[in-house]
Amino acid sequence: MMGMSSNSDMKSTSSKMKILSVRDIAEIGLMTACLEAVKMALSAIPNVEMVTLLIILFTLYLGKKTLIAVWAFVGVECFVWGIGLWTLMYIYVWPVLVICTLLLKRFIDLPMAYVVLSAAFGLLFGAMCSLPYIFISGPAYAFTWWIAGIPYDILHCVANFILALILFKPLNMLLTKIKKGSPFLS
Numbered sequence: 001m002m003g004m005s006s007n008s009d010m011k012s013t014s015s016k017m018k019i020l021s022v023r024d025i026a027e028i029g030l031m032t033a034c035l036e037a038v039k040m041a042l043s044a045i046p047n048v049e050m051v052t053l054l055i056i057l058f059t060l061y062l063g064k065k066t067l068i069a070v071w072a073f074v075g076v077e078c079f080v081w082g083i084g085l086w087t088l089m090y091i092y093v094w095p096v097l098v099i100c101t102l103l104l105k106r107f108i109d110l111p112m113a114y115v116v117l118s119a120a121f122g123l124l125f126g127a128m129c130s131l132p133y134i135f136i137s138g139p140a141y142a143f144t145w146w147i148a149g150i151p152y153d154i155l156h157c158v159a160n161f162i163l164a165l166i167l168f169k170p171l172n173m174l175l176t177k178i179k180k181g182s183p184f185l186s
Contacts, residue, residue: 024065031058031069036076047156052118053164053171055094059101060114061175070094085136089129096128097121111168118164122156 020028031054038050051073059066074090100121104113126149133142 020068027062028065028069028072031062031066032072032076034058035069035073036080039073039077040080047122047152048159048163049156050163050167051094052097052121052160053167055097056101056114056118056164057168057171057175059098060105060172061179063102064098066098067095070098085132086129088132092131093125093128111172115161115164115168118168119157119161122158122160123153125156126150126153 035051035054038054042048042050055066055070058069062069071091074087074094077090078087097117100117101114104117127146130142130146130149133145
């Protein structure tokens with residue numbers, strides 16, 4: 001019969017699909033909760049955040065699964081703050097950090113490299129967020145919007161650098177201990 005898949009075709013297709021395990025879902029849920037908790041904890045201080053540092057660390061330990069946690073975090077943020085243009089920005093900006101971390105890990109696996117990545121991400125955050133304005137209001141507006149935000153990007157850069165410099169090693173050691181002692185993070 002046309003349009004009907006044979007049983008062997010279905011098995012072949014299902015074996016190619018990667019389904020998240022219960023452990024994967026739990027890890028993603030924990031990452032999402034941690035990201036939202038640190039975002040809320042520091043939300044009163046402009047451009048001081050630990051989301052960047054945690055995304056870097058989670059990516060180092062849990063790899064590509066962090067992408068799902070990042071998008072879940074964006075979803076939670078939408079429930080808390082509503083949906084706006086920032087939603088679009090978050091959908092692509094945070095995954096860029098995951099991808100950069102994965103690439104950096106392939107070539108340089110030094111703690112200071114991740115501190116610099118965290119700082120650079122803070123400095124470039126406004127530039128990355130200006131991209132939708134190219135399509136909404138034109139390149140001149142996007143450029144002006146980015147330039148106007150540079151003082152905040154510098155603050156973001158410095159705060160990310162200091163937080164990562166102080167907290168990367170202890171949090172990295174903590175995640176290493178958790179991973180060694182827990183089958184949950186293996």
